[in-house]
Amino acid sequence: MAASTLAEVAKLAGVSPATASRVLNGSARKPGEDIAERVRNAAVSLGYIPNAQAQALARSSSGLIGLVVHDIADPYFSAIARGVQEVAREQRRMVLLASTGGTPEEEREAVAAFAARRADSIVIAGTRSTQAGHASANKELAAELDRYCRNGGHVAVVGQGVVGAKETEGYHVVAVPNEELSRRLALDLAAIHIGQFWIIAGPEGLATSDERTKGFQRGLEAAGRPAAEVLRTSFNREGGYKAGGKLASRIQALYKADPNAAKPCIFAVNDVMAIGAAAALREKGIRIPNGAAIAGFDDIETLRDFRPALSTVRLPLEEIGRLATRSTAGEDVGRTLEVTGEVALRRSTEKG
Amino acid sequence: MAASTLAEVAKLAGVSPATASRVLNGSARKPGEDIAERVRNAAVSLGYIPNAQAQALARSSSGLIGLVVHDIADPYFSAIARGVQEVAREQRRMVLLASTGGTPEEEREAVAAFAARRADSIVIAGTRSTQAGHASANKELAAELDRYCRNGGHVAVVGQGVVGAKETEGYHVVAVPNEELSRRLALDLAAIHIGQFWIIAGPEGLATSDERTKGFQRGLEAAGRPAAEVLRTSFNREGGYKAGGKLASRIQALYKADPNAAKPCIFAVNDVMAIGAAAALREKGIRIPNGAAIAGFDDIETLRDFRPALSTVRLPLEEIGRLATRSTAGEDVGRTLEVTGEVALRRSTEKG
DNA sequence: CTGTTAGCGCCTTCAG
């Protein structure tokens, strides 16, 4: 027993499929109320559900919006996803989800799959990687997107543009001022901490991580402080934990050499890493903020109840998702797709 | 410039569309290698991307799997979503996402939308509500699902079955033993805590919340303890925070009346609520676990670094997502779709 | 093994 079709509804109502279509779906011209009534009744009694696939094929617009994230379980991405989902709902469209793991090659696959499904637009929330090994995959991703746009697709990239993507029609970037914000964070921290700085960063070439690292260093420099040593690790909680473990030993050595040494300050390029690092420090007996200060980036909602409260940079994640989605839907959000954030100093970096 | 079609590829290769289709897509019989080669070249040079909509229409199978959650930014759901996504990828299918907010009416809408898109299967991860006001919406949801199944769709519901849904072919329930697990949790807690118990629960009628509450009460009873008083609030962090605030006053009163009163123990029906409650208690100066013990449910990954470590019940969320997805894909996962969890006692409910 | 012929379910010109 298959779902009933428009033709069946039409037959039951004693009209032509064309008329039935006009009644049931949003057509320009409305048939007479009497006949419309019959059609609607027929539709209900048959439990008619329009076949969106067929509609999409006929009007070449699917009402689908593709969302690419690294990992939907990562709170950073799920917050953005919520924003995307919200707008999609408002616009009566549906979200197609793809978690990729983060390589440009996987993202290209996802984009291709979305293109195959004729998604009207695509939002890419993953961060760009400029690692040498990813050069050719990046090029292919850019090519794929370019083709998608030329075929009338709209794409919005969160964070920074896709490496090598042409600024074609329909290609938007929701810029996140990572560098500027972490520069400010560094400035604020340098004002209260006289000790040494360390940065826990993601793998080299990960754009978001690189930008935040660079901005932080610039801030330190502006404050007349020496550059921080950078520990590279994976861009997630585990990475933070490992790096935290290493730093713990160094911090212990520091205090052993000089019990009155100035308290060091750690900047992890995202909150999840900061939390991991904090866990490692705690395990080694280093208390925060007494033995070391630590700050993150993103201001992940789920992590706000963490104690000591984590200093971080608040990013309007949901809003980013909404903005990205709107920008692909023709709604002119204004040329300036730059979002803003703000430094949030809390207990984890308290003085003293 | 529209995307090129199979017909164009065929023409360029000098073959019929049928042949081109056989080469490019997974057909049973493979054409000769020489001609296949030509077709492939033509496809590449035209940048051919098969139109999944058209394919779906023709073979009446979309490769789509619909996922219904209350809120994708809630770590409980995003963990399940990760599992779903994972399996979908393995099976080369795509995930359609719908966040509903949690009412049966919205879920019905989502299911209808998935049905319209001819999703091959649907996974519903939200919790059921048996509130009186939801009775008719539940009925409609059940009817919608039933129809979907009769039309050949597969559905998997996480947690508990949809109220009133018929046990038709293609309808699976991934049962979560909420009651049993919280019963065990209560038993374990009763063994170390002699004080009073409180339960912070969601709104009445929310199945998951009700099951966990009931199980906990049963456990207390089995341990020879009086039933715990239940505070109903919303099923999220805010709800936990509010309830925590109320309890804080009562706990303070308790200690004021008797400075040596036995420490009370709070069970929040999910981790996110527990964290909210803990935050409220802390703000009112009640320390955990010294002034009060608290436990949650779910063992949310992002919350594991919370201190004091939260006692909870570990649920294999990702596995649940995987299982649900597999069960809808014909892969016979075995009749027993019951997952298991385990009590995890940690510092937040430490004795003394 | 290839090509031809019908659809899949719907929308949208066109006539009537």
Add this chain to the structure above:
DNA sequence: CTGAAGGCGCTAACAG
């Protein structure tokens, strides 16, 4: 205002 006809892009029976 309604109905008939063609087409969206692809697949799956049939012929050849």
